[in-house]
Ligand SMILES: C[S@@+](CC[C@H](N)C(=O)[O-])C[C@H]1O[C@@H](n2cnc3c(N)ncnc32)[C@H](O)[C@@H]1O
Ligand SMILES: Nc1nc2[nH]cc(C(=O)O)c2c(=O)[nH]1
């Protein structure tokens with residue numbers, strides 16, 4: 001019997017607003033459940049119980065059908081996010097199904113859990129959490145994940161992305177980049193206004209924070225190979241869900 005995957009949202013086509021393939025046209029599949037509870041999580045509805053009635057247990061086939069229904073022939077790329085999709089072993093069925101249909105697959109996770117299907121992801125973003133999140137990185141687990149990906153030769157498909165809200169987060173980001181210097185490294189502006197409804201107000205705040213982060217990065221020699229990005233979707237659509 002086909003396994004079920006807990007799904008909270010399927011949406012798109014839209015553009016990937018973050019990280020290594022920013023701007024890429026993509027569909028999104030957002031899974032439910034997370035092993036973290038970051039203070040500033042912009043997708044807290046995936047784990048805080050507020051959207052528990054919206055969770056659908058779906059097979060890989062059902063997810064593919066829904067993607068086709070929404071996207072038709074207007075997509076060639078699917079991003080899986082969450083929550084933490086790395087909690088779900090059964091995603092291997094979806095990933096293989098997508099790849100069999102010629103779809104490139106991206107995935108967002110925080111690097112707290114390993115899954116063998118990581119090897120099949122085309123754009124794997126690992127986003128360890130800085131001190132402002134209230135979470136503590138288990139570097140023994142993260143080291144093991146990075147080592148497996150290195151050994152299998154898929155490191156070109158992997159990036160690290162650290163969200164930065166303050167100086168303490170920037171120091172953490174520096175430490176992560178120095179620990180894994182051979183992995184492409186992204187700094188992402190933190191959005192601390194995840195309930196702001198006025199897009200113009202939000203944009204101004206996020207662009208001010210982007211300027212601050214760029215200034216810090218250009219002043220820091222350890223960040224010579226880092227890339228600084230905003231969340232493009234937040235600048236365009238604000239805190240709206242499903243975009
Ligand atoms: C919602 S998470 C889901 C995937 C996975 N749990 C993770 O954290 O990587 C997707 C991305 O959004 C980032 N993110 C979450 N809340 C944010 C916020 N308030 N500002 C900026 N980025 C945020 C996370 O760091 C992660 O890179
Ligand atoms: N457009 C868009 N880009 C994104 N990149 C990462 C997202 C996420 O929530 O994981 C996300 C999202 O929710 N929307």
Ligand code: SF4
Pocket residue numbers: 034035036037038041042043044046082083084110
């Ligand atoms: S790990 Fe990701 S989904 Fe989980 S709480 Fe943190 S930002 Fe949210």
Ligand SMILES: [Mg+2]
Pocket residue numbers: 042043
């Ligand atoms: Mg998001």
